[in-house]
Amino acid sequence: MSKSSDFTILPSHVGVIMDGNGRWAKLRNLPRTAGHKEGAETFRKIANYACDLGIPVITFYAFSTENWSRPELEVNAIMDLFRDYLDEAKERQAENEERGMRVRFIGDLTGLDADIFEMAMGLTDLSSDKTRITVNVAVNYGGRQEILKSVKEIASRIQGGEIVPDDIDINMISDGLYTANLPDPDLIIRPSGEYRLSNFLTWQSAYSEFWFSDILWPDFTEEDFDEALRAFEKRNRRFGGI
Ligand code: FPP
Numbered sequence: 001m002s003k004s005s006d007f008t009i010l011p012s013h014v015g016v017i018m019d020g021n022g023r024w025a026k027l028r029n030l031p032r033t034a035g036h037k038e039g040a041e042t043f044r045k046i047a048n049y050a051c052d053l054g055i056p057v058i059t060f061y062a063f064s065t066e067n068w069s070r071p072e073l074e075v076n077a078i079m080d081l082f083r084d085y086l087d088e089a090k091e092r093q094a095e096n097e098e099r100g101m102r103v104r105f106i107g108d109l110t111g112l113d114a115d116i117f118e119m120a121m122g123l124t125d126l127s128s129d130k131t132r133i134t135v136n137v138a139v140n141y142g143g144r145q146e147i148l149k150s151v152k153e154i155a156s157r158i159q160g161g162e163i164v165p166d167d168i169d170i171n172m173i174s175d176g177l178y179t180a181n182l183p184d185p186d187l188i189i190r191p192s193g194e195y196r197l198s199n200f201l202t203w204q205s206a207y208s209e210f211w212f213s214d215i216l217w218p219d220f221t222e223e224d225f226d227e228a229l230r231a232f233e234k235r236n237r238r239f240g241g242i
Pocket of ligand 1: 018036040064
């Protein structure tokens with residue numbers, strides 16, 4: 001485990017695709033839900049570690065708009081993990097306060113059960129003044145759907161006569177995303193041996209660096225996070241320049 005001074009540069013925003021829970025469970029002859037439970041523990045561990053390191057923003061992909069097509073039992077189990085986390089956050093409010101962790105849920109939250117929606121809003125409100133780290137949990141999230149949301153809002157403003165099509169610029173689209181006012185992800189981490197973005201931060205990842213690994217998410221450690229940060233440190237980012 002490292003400390004922030006061990007790095008010459010840290011990303012301003014890290015995106016994490018929490019993948020491989022099902023395979024982790026299968027390897028142990030356990031139900032897939034056991035993999036998600038362990039994955040939720042890894043989420044807590046890495047969120048706390050990123051906070052300790054002083055990474056300003058981290059976004060975890062927890063449930064995509066496409067994940068509803070999984071068996072009901074699995075979807076319910078993941079929803080219960082969100083409930084557990086939200087309950088626990090209420091109980092451990094003092095600890096979170098001390099950490100300085102702001103937690104937000106991004107995605108179409110209206111698609112969630114009312115109790116989860118309310119608890120998520122409660123935690124967002126409660127932690128809104130914390131400044132050490134912003135932890136985004138992407139739930140019922142899809143990158144294309146998010147762009148669509150922003151474009152529809154712009155279309156409404158045009159319809160209302162507030163702006164004309166020529167006023168649309170990149171910032172206006174960014175401002176309509178769930179990540180408005182946050183930096184784009186500098187680094188996106190995807191474990192479990194898959195090499196794709198899967199509708200995660202589609203717009204925001206235009207210039208992201210990627211770090212892939214075969215580790216399954218429940219096995220992911222602080223040392224693996226360090227390795228991704230070390231790889232990022234060495235990348236030569238040109239943003240289209242030379
Ligand atoms: C992808 O692995 C993982 C998910 C669809 C669910 C991730 C959710 C959690 C880790 C729980 C999060 C909890 C909180 C509190 C944020 P997979 O099931 O697709 O794995 P596989 O590719 O090996 O089958």
